[in-house]
Amino acid sequence: MSNTDTHDPTSLRTPIVAVLGHVDHGKTSLLDKIRGSAVIEGEAGAITQHIGATAVPLDIISSIAGDLVDPDDFDLPGLLFIDTPGHHSFTTLRSRGGALADIAILVVDVNDGFQPQTLEALDILKRSQTPFIVAANKIDTVPGWDPNEDAPINDTYESQSDRVRQRLDESLYEIIGNLSDEGFSADLYWRVQNFQRNVGVVPVSAMTGEGVPDLLTVMMGLSQRYMKEEMEIDVSGPGVGTVLEVKEEKGFGKTVDIVLYDGTIKEDDTIVVGGQNDPIVTEVRALLQPRPLAEIRTESRFENVDEVGAAAGIKVAAPELGDAMAGAPVRVVRDRDLDEVIEEVQAELASIAVDTAEE
Numbered sequence: 001m002s003n004t005d006t007h008d009p010t011s012l013r014t015p016i017v018a019v020l021g022h023v024d025h026g027k028t029s030l031l032d033k034i035r036g037s038a039v040i041e042g043e044a045g046a047i048t049q050h051i052g053a054t055a056v057p058l059d060i061i062s063s064i065a066g067d068l069v070d071p072d073d074f075d076l077p078g079l080l081f082i083d084t085p086g087h088h089s090f091t092t093l094r095s096r097g098g099a100l101a102d103i104a105i106l107v108v109d110v111n112d113g114f115q116p117q118t119l120e121a122l123d124i125l126k127r128s129q130t131p132f133i134v135a136a137n138k139i140d141t142v143p144g145w146d147p148n149e150d151a152p153i154n155d156t157y158e159s160q161s162d163r164v165r166q167r168l169d170e171s172l173y174e175i176i177g178n179l180s181d182e183g184f185s186a187d188l189y190w191r192v193q194n195f196q197r198n199v200g201v202v203p204v205s206a207m208t209g210e211g212v213p214d215l216l217t218v219m220m221g222l223s224q225r226y227m228k229e230e231m232e233i234d235v236s237g238p239g240v241g242t243v244l245e246v247k248e249e250k251g252f253g254k255t256v257d258i259v260l261y262d263g264t265i266k267e268d269d270t271i272v273v274g275g276q277n278d279p280i281v282t283e284v285r286a287l288l289q290p291r292p293l294a295e296i297r298t299e300s301r302f303e304n305v306d307e308v309g310a311a312a313g314i315k316v317a318a319p320e321l322g323d324a325m326a327g328a329p330v331r332v333v334r335d336r337d338l339d340e341v342i343e344e345v346q347a348e349l350a351s352i353a354v355d356t357a358e359e
């Protein structure tokens, strides 16, 4: 498929990606590596640090992925990684009762294999029906490994000794076997034809960056092929999002950090936010993004933006946010009926309460 066909890239929203896995298997390191590679490839400003998330645009992904990605094959704008890895953020962050993340990366240490939180993550992914891939991480710790900084997996695999390759293969097949025990048909990602039916396993190192080009390519492919319909939303419609955190911010009072997963939010928009008691109806005073590090001197850590579109992480300053709750829905009213929007927020809050009670 090429972008000469029916789709205007600006009408597709960015898929939201979450990272899950057992403690110490490398979730944070992998996110850092992706962010780091994107900064280097894109020079300053190309990736945007959002509130609570990192946006990696398609052109940066294609320059990291090199020959693996032809940007003409994709028409999604890129990927938005939620910065807080782990199961708690995944289960508390919801969109309309489903998972907030569209796709996930399950990180498994190749040497340590499946651990209790790996199984817990699989269970969460299964229940939420979130498409995912497995990052078989820390391949650089296979005894005798000869690292090739940031190389695609095929190149670095070919340059290893037979003994090293065999050791890695054994670990990878064990992971594939474990996935199969849990009811997931899985294989090494380059053997997977249908990512809807099979889970792709991507060998990576968050330390050396080996396999990261492959990981990004597979994530783009997965979103592109199987989720495009869901990404085709009215990106200019009234925004819908989820509260990540409620924070006191000097000069702004109580603010909410949100992930916007649908539509747009603008300064002066009336919004409805889920609260501890009744839904809060308020008006957006300011939309704030982190200021690039280089520009922070005596100025505020944030810069104002007039408007953002999905998917994005943004800080919203507005009056009356004292009662807002993490995990609660946020909806922009704009030309809609206020009572209707309040009802939707109430209904979503009720469904969150039921889900939490079940857990």
Ligand code: GDP
Pocket: 021, 022, 023, 024, 025, 026, 027, 028, 029, 030, 085, 137, 138, 139, 140, 141, 204, 205, 206, 207, 208
């Ligand atoms: P998290 O708990 O899943 O977020 O794991 P971290 O990202 O904090 O990683 C746990 C430890 O493993 C840290 O000491 C990392 O430096 C190390 N680590 C993570 N990924 C790799 C990798 O690919 N190779 C090696 N050698 N160490 C890694």
